[in-house]
Amino acid sequence: MNLRNRRLIPSFQRPPSRVLIRRVADYQRDLEVLIGESIMEFRLTIQGKTVLLKPNLVGLDPLGVMNTHPAVISAARTSFLRLGAARVLIGDGPAMDRDTHAILESVRLREFTGKLGADFCDLNLDDVERVILETRASKLKELYLPKTVLGADLLVSMPKLKTHHWAGVTLSLKNMFGIVPGSCYGWPKNILHWAGIDRSILDINAAARPDFAIVDGILGMEGNGPIQGTPKAAGVLLFSDDPVAADATACRIMGLLPEKVAYLARAGTMLGHLDPRKIQQLGETVESVRTPFAVLPEFRRLVEEAVE
Amino acid sequence: MDAGLCAEKCADVLQEKQNSDGGWGYHEETPSRVEPTCWAVSALTAAGECGKRSGAITNARHYLLANQKKEGFWTASPEMKTGNWVTSLVCAVLSQQAGTESPTLAAMEWLCGDYPLDSSPLLRFLRSFSKAKDISQHENTYRGWGWTPRTSSWVEPTAFALLAMQEFDQKRLPSVAARRQKSAVGLLYDRRCPDGGWNCGNPRVYGVAGEALVLPTAWALISLRNLPNHESKSLSLAWLEKQMPKIQSPGSLAVAGMCLETYGKESTQLKSRLHDYDVETLLEDGIHVLAWVCLAMSPGRRWPARIEGRHEPS
Numbered sequence: 249m250n251l252r253n254r255r256l257i258p259s260f261q262r263p264p265s266r267v268l269i270r271r272v273a274d275y276q277r278d279l280e281v282l283i284g285e286s287i288m289e290f291r292l293t294i295q296g297k298t299v300l301l302k303p304n305l306v307g308l309d310p311l312g313v314m315n316t317h318p319a320v321i322s323a324a325r326t327s328f329l330r331l332g333a334a335r336v337l338i339g340d341g342p343a344m345d346r347d348t349h350a351i352l353e354s355v356r357l358r359e360f361t362g363k364l365g366a367d368f369c370d371l372n373l374d375d376v377e378r379v380i381l382e383t384r385a386s387k388l389k390e391l392y393l394p395k396t397v398l399g400a401d402l403l404v405s406m407p408k409l410k411t412h413h414w415a416g417v418t419l420s421l422k423n424m425f426g427i428v429p430g431s432c433y434g435w436p437k438n439i440l441h442w443a444g445i446d447r448s449i450l451d452i453n454a455a456a457r458p459d460f461a462i463v464d465g466i467l468g469m470e471g472n473g474p475i476q477g478t479p480k481a482a483g484v485l486l487f488s489d490d491p492v493a494a495d496a497t498a499c500r501i502m503g504l505l506p507e508k509v510a511y512l513a514r515a516g517t518m519l520g521h522l523d524p525r526k527i528q529q530l531g532e533t534v535e536s537v538r539t540p541f542a543v544l545p546e547f548r549r550l551v552e553e554a555v556e
Numbered sequence: 557m558d559a560g561l562c563a564e565k566c567a568d569v570l571q572e573k574q575n576s577d578g579g580w581g582y583h584e585e586t587p588s589r590v591e592p593t594c595w596a597v598s599a600l601t602a603a604g605e606c607g608k609r610s611g612a613i614t615n616a617r618h619y620l621l622a623n624q625k626k627e628g629f630w631t632a633s634p635e636m637k638t639g640n641w642v643t644s645l646v647c648a649v650l651s652q653q654a655g656t657e658s659p660t661l662a663a664m665e666w667l668c669g670d671y672p673l674d675s676s677p678l679l680r681f682l683r684s685f686s687k688a689k690d691i692s693q694h695e696n697t698y699r700g701w702g703w704t705p706r707t708s709s710w711v712e713p714t715a716f717a718l719l720a721m722q723e724f725d726q727k728r729l730p731s732v733a734a735r736r737q738k739s740a741v742g743l744l745y746d747r748r749c750p751d752g753g754w755n756c757g758n759p760r761v762y763g764v765a766g767e768a769l770v771l772p773t774a775w776a777l778i779s780l781r782n783l784p785n786h787e788s789k790s791l792s793l794a795w796l797e798k799q800m801p802k803i804q805s806p807g808s809l810a811v812a813g814m815c816l817e818t819y820g821k822e823s824t825q826l827k828s829r830l831h832d833y834d835v836e837t838l839l840e841d842g843i844h845v846l847a848w849v850c851l852a853m854s855p856g857r858r859w860p861a862r863i864e865g866r867h868e869p870s
Binding site: 308344345346347348349350353354365366370373374375376378392413431432433434435436438439441442472476 | 583587633635710755764770771806841
């Protein structure tokens with residue numbers, strides 16, 4: 249591991265992380281107030297900054313079960329603007345379907361946010377810049393990444409709480425696959441699969457580590473996610489200043505062992521905290537909101553000790 | 557409403573947005589990239605009025621030729637070093653223009669030598685011992701093309717490679733081309749979703765049927781247009797026709813419309829629906845979407861070709 253990258257800090261040198269769990273029954277609540285208050289708990293430096301919200305927009309989703317819900321995205325956008333952000337962009341690069349317009353229509357994002365214009369960035373088509381991958385977790389030596397991502401002052405990963413048929417779970421870290429531009433690497437971004445999904449997740453997050461995470465677990469997905477799984481209500485929103493801690497906590501809520509998710513185990517050594525003793529838990533406790541998620545048989549090892 | 561007038565308007569805007577280097581970016585005032593340049597130059601060619609457009613078309617051709625790498629391929633972004641699927645697109649577009657024989661031959665030779673790794677004999681052998689073989693149960697002896705070299709075959713890059721070969725002078729095609737075309741067609745038929753249409757190339761994962769998507773379906777059908785009738789084509793055409801009223805985005809609508817027209821299925825509502833979009837919305841979606849709409853609305857469109865066959869280079 250090359251530690252010259254400022255984002256790579258061994259866990260023993262990293263200050264404790266914070267994760268806030270809020271219980272939210274549905275998307276009808278006043279999410280703007282709830283999300284605004286939750287972000288304020290972290291005392292982030294937002295004034296005058298350019299914030300990029302990176303939701304998980306994975307495909308056409310008229311039923312609203314696979315993508316980050318537009319009410320959450322819109323409320324986060326409003327909150328960051330109210331907290332003084334100079335600009336809040338929303339950006340994603342869907343992996344399977346290059347018609348991002350159709351995906352946005354199907355999730356009704358503009359109904360919640362109003363006209364976005366240049367404040368929405370299709371990361372698949374953004375201008376790119378070469379980034380050397382200093383972690384070398386995978387065999388990829390470099391990636392061309394969107395300038396909008398690299399230029400953001402505050403990068404916010406906004407995944408949906410889901411299990412994943414290749415990676416085990418898809419949360420704040422796996423969500424960052426969406427910053428890899430399809431115009432360079434295709435739909436899907438198959439080069440990442442060949443380099444190893446788990447290892448690619450580490451390289452991408454080391455190159456563009458999210459500064460903050462908001463996990464939409466109000467309605468998640470279990471089983472054969474990220475697209476063909478079964479909707480599963482967990483009734484929570486998670487907030488964290490550490491994407492690894494956010495994902496570890498999300499796993500524990502789903503009744504899964506984060507230490508057994510291959511990429512999370514390694515992320516816990518260089519990108520954030522996996523160890524609950526290094527995570528300051530705010531709001532609800534994990535136990536009070538625990539909602540076991542079903543996984544494919546290939547991932548039974550993730551739940552063995554937690555549930556059985 | 558005059559459809560030609562709208563295509564002309566799109567072409568005028570495209571021409572206005574051309575960068576000084578002759579190319580176009582995905583969005584206005586962004587650095588030129590190969591893919592949007594290919595679609596823009598195709599749209600300007602289709603929009604007609606040769607005199608008015610010839611300077612822009614010539615400059616675009618210079619941009620494309622200047623960005624070909626010595627190995628014969630093109631890269632998605634000029635600063636990249638590895639060739640990818642856009643090589644097929646440029647090869648198809650330049651093959652329609654006179655005086656491009658040498659660069660297109662180099663591109664075609666690169667394409668014919670670019671084999672996806674997933675279908676290599678060694679990996680197929682290794683896969684036969686792996687649990688992975690049960691996850692997506694498609695036939696992996698077929699070899700198409702990937703988005704990037706030495707990865708896996710996918711529907712859209714395979715369709716674009718077939719389109720490039722169809723536009724290329726048949727007498728100059730490398731000897732291996734016929735075998736590669738046959739295998740690529742086999743791959744497309746094998747990867748069709750059970751209910752018709754194609755997605756990126758996973759018709760079934762963990763036993764669950766994949767859902768087709770408009771763009772891969774349209775490109776696959778266009779690339780198969782000159783082949784004999786096949787169940788995959790008829791099922792997929794029916795799927796696409798059924799989707800037309802539901803399509804909300806101009807890009808998918810334009811490409812699906814061109815595809816159906818290619819099969820002689822004119823959509824009476826297509827041009828009026830496209831006419832309802834304003835140029836600003838199309839530009840937000842990208843230069844390539846504006847170009848697709850321009851192509852779909854151009855009465856003089858020759859490429860992507862209609863079913864009656866390819867035209868001769870001008």
